Amino acid sequence: MSDIIETRPIVVSQNEAQPKLVRLPDFGVGDKPTVTISIVTAIACLGLWWLVAKLGLVSHLFLPRPDEVLTQIGVVYRDGYAGASLSEHILASLFRIIVAAAIAIVVGIPVGLLMGLNRWAKGVLDTPIEFYWPLPPLSYLPLMIIWLGIGETSKITLLVLAMFAPICLSAQAGVRSLPLERVNAARSLGASRLQLFFAVVLPSALPEILTGVRIAFGIGWGTLVAAELIASTRGIGFMIMSASQFLATDVVFVGIGIIAVCAFAFSAGIRILEAVLVPWKGKL
Structure with a gap:
């Protein structure tokens, strides 16, 4: 009497078959634009300049x-x-x-x-x-x-x-x-x-x-x-x-x-x- 081995198909879900992608964290500045930060900084510097000159903290002769x-x-x-x-x-x-x-x-x-x-x-x-x-x-x-x-x-x-x-x-x-x-x-x-x-x-x-x-x-x-x-x-x-x-x-x-x-x-x-x-x- 021969031994009968029953094999069952291995079902792998589609989610387990696909490799998981890991996104590496950015290093340094990265790819994000800095234009907005630069514009805000420029506006802040102009505002500070105007405020200092307006309040007369520096003589008008030296800082218009x-x-x-x-x-x-x-x-x-x-x-x-x-x-x-x-x-x-x-x-x-x-x-x-x-x-x-x-x-x-x-x-x-x-x-x-x-x-x-x-x-x-x-x-x-x-x-x-x-x-x-x-x-x-x-x-x-x-x-x-x-x-x-x-x-x-x-x-x-x-x-x-x-x-x-x-x-x-x-x-x-x-x-x-x-x-x-x-x-x-x-x-x-x-x-x-x-x-x-x-x-x-x-x-x-x-x-x-x-x-x-x-x-x-x-x-x-x-x-x-x-x-x-x-x-x-x-x-x-x-x-x-x-x-x-x-x-x-x-x-x-x-x-x-x-x-x-x-x-x-x-x-x-x-x-x-x-x-x-x-x-x-x-x-x-």
Whole structure:
């Protein structure tokens, strides 16, 4: 008599068969937008400024109200300042900062990449860059005047020196942070030196390079006032310094506001460029 084994089908519910998805908690800022927080903070700062000026906690000579600064913008736009219109001041500053940034980018990125790829280049160039990079631009401003005169060349050179170092060092850091596994994988697939540079090295260093460019623009705008001290008759920095000599604080605030708006626009443009060129940044 043979043994009969009865088997019953195992029924697995659909809920038990599907894997459970676990959402990892965010780290750092996360993906949630911060625009609302920034807008509320800006409004709060303006409100605090208005309140302090309205209550007279600071002398009106040193701190005008926000509405007075807005009124002064209209006056400067209509009548100009120091023998030039507002558009002429803005265009003069934009010309200097754009030309200086173009030179710093064209020279700084290749030099930084070379320093990251070649130890001789790093050994030779690292010393002079690290020597002048911590110096404030005002410290070598007299040398620019002595060597290059009081024309546009000295102003643009001062801005180039201020913007060159962060771009160059960021490009070098981008190469140095390249994972060796990517290089070995490209070599194992038969990539030439040229293909390795354009397909692996440059894309990997691009996020650092764009960050360096954004930092350089911030430093450039900060150096602009010093650059326009050199016998200028046009420019936002010149307008600020000229107004400060006559205690025209509202005009000083107008100039500071224009520089802030221009700097924010340049920074936003670079962020958009980052989103287009390196959409993988922060996601790997």
